[in-house]
Amino acid sequence: MTAHSVGPLQPGGPIVLIGAGKMGGALLEGWLAGGLDPALAAVVDPGLPPDAKAAFKRRGVRTSPDPDTIAAPAAVVLAVKPQMVAEALPVAARFMAPGAVLVSVLAGVTATRLAAGLPDGAAVVRAMPNTPDAIARGVTGAVAAATVTPAQKALADALLKAGGQVEWLDDEGLIDAVTGVSGSGPAYVFLLAEALAEAGVKAGLPADLAGRLARATVEGAGELLRRSPETPETLRRNVTSPNGTTAAALAVLMADDGFAPLLTRAVAAATDRSRELAG
């Protein structure tokens, strides 16, 4: 389901975003594009450049609010680096009015760790979105702690769906692998575009042409995958003429030491790192 299938975002109270960097900023853009009243959004980020702060103010989004001036936040969304959690969690705690839900997108940081820094019984949702959230084409894996009420889960769902598709998990243990597949995944696809361009240069193309061809190929293949009911395997086979050029390339990519085992190792490394960040 996408942002556009859920109607204007009406959280029933302010949303406080703590950390408005690449991921937090993408989430906020999704909420505003999803119809959130800017007057209900507040950003806490001491590292915001002055021009970004001014731009938020122009759009009616409050920055650096005093917790006492935000009446009953409906949700506090934590999007700082995992290494900053000890510093940022007490800030989040000050905004956590009774009934508010904390939504954390921090890689590795467990719901138990988050709850330990919040008022007793606080509702915690742990989520792993990805940066295509900025264009409502993200995908998020999320898990709700036992303390989260159905209404709080519905609000977290709406906030995350403003960025795209949401997959709710019953088992928090799965979120490390979700991070390895879809949280970090856009970087793998961008690397594919980079590597394809480099390979094109090595095959004799001018660099700018190779860059344009590689980018358009990744974009087009992604869009075809989105629009087509076919599986990725069928779409791949549709490109592959018997004994043709694609078959020659796939013999390399699908060899025992090819793309799949390489990606398996990459996803395992990301998953392991997510577990390590849990401390």
Ligand SMILES: NC(=O)C1=CN([C@@H]2O[C@H](COP(=O)(O)OP(=O)(O)OC[C@H]3O[C@@H](n4cnc5c(N)ncnc54)[C@H](O)[C@@H]3O)[C@@H](O)[C@H]2O)C=CC1
């Ligand atoms: N970038 C990505 O693709 C994804 C990131 N995440 C998670 O999102 C979180 C943020 O990552 P990015 O946005 O990439 O990092 P970032 O460095 O772009 O953003 C972090 C923001 O937090 C701010 N900040 C630092 N200390 C703060 C504090 N005490 N209070 C309030 N704000 C503070 C910084 O000024 C910065 O703007 C991480 O925990 C990461 O695991 C999750 C999914 C995808």
Ligand SMILES: O=C(O)[C@@H]1CCC=N1
């Ligand atoms: O690289 C990271 O740790 C974060 C989590 C998923 C994407 N970026």
